[in-house]
């Protein structure tokens with residue numbers, strides 16, 4: 406699809422108009438879904454402007470605290486987290502919030518409570534924040550079972566139960582990519598309008614790609630199927646050309662490229678981190694939801710990623726996601742490994 410040529414055909418479809426149209430697919434939510442998404446969009450615009458002027462506004466560097474992951478928090482991590490917590494609570498459409506930066510889930514007070522649970526990574530790619538390389542925000546949305554009595558089990562659900570997921574990438578352009586369960590659409594922020602405009606309608610990932618994306622620095626600790634798969638990418642044994650390696654080190658940026666160009670992104674388990682590094686609720690699930698909606702797939706090394714049932718809110722899982730045929734290859738290697 407030639408997005409630039411088709412842009413005029415999407416007749417300046419703003420994300421607000423788009424979501425309003427989507428709203429008709431959520432007849433039960435009385436506009437709640439639109440209001441919630443507009444508050445997430447507002448949070449992304451706020452963070453986008455803070456990231457753009459980080460160097461000028463002394464927002465570079467460490468905040469001085471450590472988060473639940475044991476990571477030193479960056480000033481922008483803390484600011485982004487506060488922005489999204491405020492935006493989500495002020496929407497009066499949420500009841501449980503799970504953030505990468507907060508040890509415990511936030512239960513919204515009854516007077517401002519709504520029916521949605523939001524899991525999010527307010528600023529993903531922290532290792533790239535201070536050098537201006539693309540970073541992003543990732544989110545997933547669940548419906549609460551009983552609005553009157555929200556429980557932590559309402560977010561410890563399989564990823565396939567999410568009603569929407571998305572990310573916002575703060576890169577050379579600011580892009581908001583969203584799925585509400587009926588395909589994936591991309592919106593580019595027009596800074597002069599302050600509006601996200603539909604520029605990438607109905608994104609479909611190519612069935613097979615020419616790119617693999619992994620931190621090869623961990624190679625010595627990988628298991629056999631992963632080692633074999635990456636070896637095949639570099640030295641294909643079927644005469645096909647070698648894949649190119651691309652790795653930004655920000656999941657949002659690496660997954661965004663994979664979604665548009667095809668190929669595979671993997672963060673496997675290794676001897677040092679047997680559950681991998683990436684968090685199930687607010688990294689693995691939203692990206693897997695988007696990948697499946699775009700025609701790709703997401704695999705943990707053992708199962709379909711969206712079938713996972715997390716036991717803890719900051720649980721980690723290995724992940725292999727991207728073009729359908731590329732992920733099939735690694736699934737076959739793990740299946741073969743199991744037979745041995």
Ligand SMILES: O=P(O)(O)OC[C@H]1O[C@](O)(COP(=O)(O)O)[C@@H](O)[C@@H]1O
Pocket residue numbers: 476505526528529530531532620654655656657682
């Ligand atoms: O530096 P590594 O080990 O390759 O890890 C990079 C991965 O870690 C992350 O930065 C983790 O996310 P946070 O920065 O939000 O903690 C991902 O964005 C990225 O894919």
